[in-house]
Amino acid sequence: MVKDLLQMDGTTHLIEWIDFSKLEFRIKDGARVSRLWSQVNGRQHDISYESFKRTIRHYYGKGIVEKILKKPHCYKFVKSSKTMAVIADLDRKRTQTQERKEVKAET
Numbered sequence: 001m002v003k004d005l006l007q008m009d010g011t012t013h014l015i016e017w018i019d020f021s022k023l024e025f026r027i028k029d030g031a032r033v034s035r036l037w038s039q040v041n042g043r044q045h046d047i048s049y050e051s052f053k054r055t056i057r058h059y060y061g062k063g064i065v066e067k068i069l070k071k072p073h074c075y076k077f078v079k080s081s082k083t084m085a086v087i088a089d090l091d092r093k094r095t096q097t098q099e100r101k102e103v104k105a106e107t
Contacts, residue, residue: 002015002025002033002056002065003077004040005033005036006025007093012028013028013029014027014028014029014032014033014036015027015028015029015033016028018068018071018074020091022076023076023077023078023079024068024074024075024076025074025075025076025077026071026073026074026075027073027074027075028073030049030052030053030073031049033049033052034046034047034048034049034051034052037052037055056075063078063080064077064078064080065077065078066078
């Protein structure tokens with residue numbers, strides 16, 4: 001879900017890439033991201049940002065995400081074969097979105 005928010009247009013007020021080449025991102029509005037997480041996962045009640053952070057920490061152990069030390073609300077995807085496949089897909093979608101924007105701007 002985090003990667004989906006990162007690739008969507010109009011979500012930079014919620015979550016944004018700090019450095020795509022390093023796979024680093026920042027959660028800017030934790031409360032809203034937590035609510036979206038709840039909806040996507042079919043929960044009847046919204047989870048708090050604290051619960052959402054516990055969920056993110058669960059991915060530390062799986063080697064998918066790491067916390068960026070000394071930077072609040074900042075994380076990075078760990079480079080592994082699994083995450084690199086996800087990131088490659090994300091990068092492809094970002095490129096397609098940029099190309100569509102360029103075509104619209106030309107017309």
